[in-house]
Amino acid sequence: MIEGAAQAFTKGCFSGEFASCSYACPLHLDIRAFVEKVQRGSWTSAYRVLRDGFIFPDIVVELCEHSCQEHCARQLCDDPINICELERACLRYVKSKETISYNIPAKPNKIAIVGAGLSGLACALRLSVKKFQVTVFDSRKGYGGVLRDHLKAELFLEDINRQFAKEKVDFRFNTRVESLDMPEFEAIYVATGKGGDSFGLLDSWDSHTFATAKHGVFLGGTLVGAGLLQAIDHGSIVSRQIEKFIPTGTVYEYIDEYPLGKANRYINVENKESVALTPMSNHDGYTAEEAIAEAKRCLKCDCKSCLETCEMLESYHKIPHRMATDVYKDSLVMEGFASRIMTRQLSSCNMCGLCKTGCPTAVDIRDLALFARRDRVEHSNYPKAFHDFWLRQMDTAVNEAAAFLPPANQKTCSFAFFPGCQLGSSNPDYVKESYAFLTQQLNSDVGLMLSCCGAPAYWAGEEEKHKEIIENLRNEWEKLGRPVVIFACATCARIWQQFIPEANIVSLYEMIKQKLHDQGQPFVDEAAVFDPCSAREYSQMRESVRSLAVEAGIKIDELQFHDERAKCCGWGGHIQAANKELFDKIVSNRVEADDKPYIVYCTNCRDVFAAKGKPCLHILDIVFALDDGSRKVPTIKEKRDNSLKLKQDLLKEYWNLNYQIPTTPGDNLQLEIPRELAQKMEEKMISETTVRAAIAHAEETNEKIYDPQDKTYIASYVEGEFTCWVRFSKDDDGKYQLHKVYSHRMKFLV
Amino acid sequence: MSETTQLICCKCQKPLEMKRVDFGYLNQFFHTDTLRCPECGMVYISEDLVEGKMVEVETSLEDK
Numbered sequence: 001m002i003e004g005a006a007q008a009f010t011k012g013c014f015s016g017e018f019a020s021c022s023y024a025c026p027l028h029l030d031i032r033a034f035v036e037k038v039q040r041g042s043w044t045s046a047y048r049v050l051r052d053g054f055i056f057p058d059i060v061v062e063l064c065e066h067s068c069q070e071h072c073a074r075q076l077c078d079d080p081i082n083i084c085e086l087e088r089a090c091l092r093y094v095k096s097k098e099t100i101s102y103n104i105p106a107k108p109n110k111i112a113i114v115g116a117g118l119s120g121l122a123c124a125l126r127l128s129v130k131k132f133q134v135t136v137f138d139s140r141k142g143y144g145g146v147l148r149d150h151l152k153a154e155l156f157l158e159d160i161n162r163q164f165a166k167e168k169v170d171f172r173f174n175t176r177v178e179s180l181d182m183p184e185f186e187a188i189y190v191a192t193g194k195g196g197d198s199f200g201l202l203d204s205w206d207s208h209t210f211a212t213a214k215h216g217v218f219l220g221g222t223l224v225g226a227g228l229l230q231a232i233d234h235g236s237i238v239s240r241q242i243e244k245f246i247p248t249g250t251v252y253e254y255i256d257e258y259p260l261g262k263a264n265r266y267i268n269v270e271n272k273e274s275v276a277l278t279p280m281s282n283h284d285g286y287t288a289e290e291a292i293a294e295a296k297r298c299l300k301c302d303c304k305s306c307l308e309t310c311e312m313l314e315s316y317h318k319i320p321h322r323m324a325t326d327v328y329k330d331s332l333v334m335e336g337f338a339s340r341i342m343t344r345q346l347s348s349c350n351m352c353g354l355c356k357t358g359c360p361t362a363v364d365i366r367d368l369a370l371f372a373r374r375d376r377v378e379h380s381n382y383p384k385a386f387h388d389f390w391l392r393q394m395d396t397a398v399n400e401a402a403a404f405l406p407p408a409n410q411k412t413c414s415f416a417f418f419p420g421c422q423l424g425s426s427n428p429d430y431v432k433e434s435y436a437f438l439t440q441q442l443n444s445d446v447g448l449m450l451s452c453c454g455a456p457a458y459w460a461g462e463e464e465k466h467k468e469i470i471e472n473l474r475n476e477w478e479k480l481g482r483p484v485v486i487f488a489c490a491t492c493a494r495i496w497q498q499f500i501p502e503a504n505i506v507s508l509y510e511m512i513k514q515k516l517h518d519q520g521q522p523f524v525d526e527a528a529v530f531d532p533c534s535a536r537e538y539s540q541m542r543e544s545v546r547s548l549a550v551e552a553g554i555k556i557d558e559l560q561f562h563d564e565r566a567k568c569c570g571w572g573g574h575i576q577a578a579n580k581e582l583f584d585k586i587v588s589n590r591v592e593a594d595d596k597p598y599i600v601y602c603t604n605c606r607d608v609f610a611a612k613g614k615p616c617l618h619i620l621d622i623v624f625a626l627d628d629g630s631r632k633v634p635t636i637k638e639k640r641d642n643s644l645k646l647k648q649d650l651l652k653e654y655w656n657l658n659y660q661i662p663t664t665p666g667d668n669l670q671l672e673i674p675r676e677l678a679q680k681m682e683e684k685m686i687s688e689t690t691v692r693a694a695i696a697h698a699e700e701t702n703e704k705i706y707d708p709q710d711k712t713y714i715a716s717y718v719e720g721e722f723t724c725w726v727r728f729s730k731d732d733d734g735k736y737q738l739h740k741v742y743s744h745r746m747k748f749l750v
Numbered sequence: 751m752s753e754t755t756q757l758i759c760c761k762c763q764k765p766l767e768m769k770r771v772d773f774g775y776l777n778q779f780f781h782t783d784t785l786r787c788p789e790c791g792m793v794y795i796s797e798d799l800v801e802g803k804m805v806e807v808e809t810s811l812e813d814k
Binding site for chain 1: 756757758759760761766771772773774775776777778779787791792793794795797800801804805807808811812813814
């Protein structure tokens with residue numbers, strides 16, 4: 001994996017960074033940390049944050065125009081936090097402003113500061129705190145620059161004296177520096193103020209390093225055009241530049257960690273409660289209680305939008321940057337020498353893209369997970385067992401169960417129905433009724449495309465396999481005369497739009513809505529519409545389904561998450577084999593989201609919910625009066641049988657073709673499977689087809705084990721990535737009974 | 751439990767014996783003693799072993 005390739009997916013994420021207000025602050029105060037301390041009424045701690053950021057807190061609070069407030073996320077839902085007054089309150093209520101002096105050994109390095117204005121003093125203080133030997137020169141008496149003439153000069157002087165109280169700095173006032181040839185000093189900072197003497201170095205000043213043509217001499221502050229507060233920042237930056245310069249004699253480029261552009265990134269405030277600005281009872285400023293109340297309005301912006309909306313991201317609790325870094329680290333792991341850490345997580349993504357919908361910068365973790373899965377597949381180190389079950393189902397859908405036919409007696413068609421692999425597997429009548437309807441409405445000018453869009457391969461990261469399926473679909477579609485494709489499944493529509501964008505598409509429900517009015521069997525009075533996650537991009541599909549339900553006489557309710565905020569039912573991304581616990585949790589959350597029955601228009605949503613006992617109607621159940629929402633989920637074998645029988649029935653009815661359903665080993669065995677075992681098989685994704693094949697194989701080869709105690713036989717059967725074990729008995733009439741069934745992923749080597 | 755009784759390989763008509771069986775998963779290989787036919791090598795793995803230790807090992811290897 002190329003370094004940075006995974007990280008590119010999360011580039012826009014700003015989780016874990018400073019809040020936008022801090023980027024707007026000329027001195028980059030950690031406002032979130034400051035406000036958090038005010039919220040607790042910890043004035044001393046809050047003051048320390050102010051001092052760390054501002055160097056001279058009383059001066060800065062007085063001079064600052066508080067542009068931070070213009071970049072407060074609160075303004076998106078009500079009023080910005082009154083940060084200015086919180087700072088003033090802090091200065092007012094802190095018990096002691098006494099500085100702390102750290103017991104650090106004195107450094108021998110001598111540094112000269114020319115100019116005792118705010119910038120020079122800021123640099124001097126930062127360096128003296130670290131015990132450098134600092135000498136400050138100024139041609140006039142006392143501190144310079146704005147500090148001389150300001151109305152609050154006394155207050156400013158007090159603050160400066162306070163901050164320098166415990167530091168040893170050699171102030172040489174009334175001392176004009178004539179030349180910078182001062183060999184006793186290892187570095188010099190010239191901060192002589194606006195229009196001040198730059199000793200002829202202004203032209204050579206490098207804004208990226210603050211250095212000049214003269215070795216060891218730095219310029220900054222209002223001398224180079226900075227504003228007052230920026231001048232303080234310059235002093236601070238130069239102190240760090242000097243620290244790096246002294247041991248190496250090299251000047252390094254200064255990296256701006258607080259680019260102003262980052263001040264315009266805001267967290268999602270959609271679900272934030274609106275709280276009005278705290279009123280001030282006294283014109284002099286907030287009381288302590290008022291300040292605390294105002295601080296409590298702060299959203300302490302640190303975007304966790306994706307972690308709050310997605311169960312997977314919430315359960316792993318890793319911010320996108322970290323995930324991307326871990327994906328990259330995993331790619332460097334040498335087999336047997338270290339462990340990968342992202343396998344389970346990247347395999348637990350439903351690929352629904354809700355993270356992107358809620359993300360202020362549209363970071364899509366789905367893309368990262370897909371990228372990682374593809375990379376792992378390409379390097380043959382992805383557990384195949386995670387997707388094997390669905391890939392085998394897909395193989396049936398694109399081979400035995402597939403059919404591409406124009407209407408009888410036509411070579412091409414204007415429309416083609418692509419029901420998707422799951423619709424007919426769940427209930428063949430969904431497809432039969434829909435196709436009959438379309439045939440009638442479109443004057444028989446509608447062909448049939450029975451196949452799979454390849455979503456299982458796409459989600460499994462099997463790029464090559466998916467490409468093959470897409471190529472085949474494209475060829476077949478072209479052979480049909482490039483018809484408009486009618487979709488029942490939003491996932492199919494999405495995949496087609498992404499990979500065969502030249503095809504015009506329309507949803508089945510829209511077609512039905514245009515033609516059917518006041519029809520259908522409601523079965524229920526009231527229901528909640530559960531939008532499939534893949535329908536987020538298809539507003540017409542969503543609206544059509546609602547119209548059909550309403551026309552059938554159902555009062556529909558919206559879930560808390562619907563339309564563009566639709567959540568995956570759990571089936572997306574095929575996470576069940578990799579993370580069953582999470583899958584079950586997601587399904588339960590969806591089922592419990594509303595007590596009313598659900599109306600769905602994705603067969604996977606229907607079957608996933610029905611398996612949990614949730615009354616659930618497919619919109620086609622209503623439109624064609626097929627089911628009242630109590631239909632049980634077909635078993636894995638029934639789904640396979642349904643898809644093949646559907647093909648057989650349709651080919652016979654519309655084309656008068658006889659399709660012979662292929663047999664599988666053990667098809668004809670008389671086999672009884674106790675209910676609890678049948679249930680276990682579905683949970684463990686073991687098909688009855690596999691169980692039958694296992695028994696048939698054991699009987700045919702005699703490769704079985706006899707247990708004399710209960711007179712049962714035991715046999716194993718390898719299918720795909722799984723080894724299935726069956727324990728069975730046979731009665732005198734040749735009937736079989738299944739006693740146990742289980743499967744594992746590892747293989748024993750004979 | 752039937753695991754403690756003598757299981758018989760139908761093909762060879764021999765009782766299974768505790769023997770070494772090698773396993774492989776995700777390019778990792780290991781072995782354990784389990785019942786197998788002394789003649790043809792047919793292996794028996796119990797449900798308890800599959801749903802206990804084996805799932806544990808599979809999960810831990812997948813997480814690596």
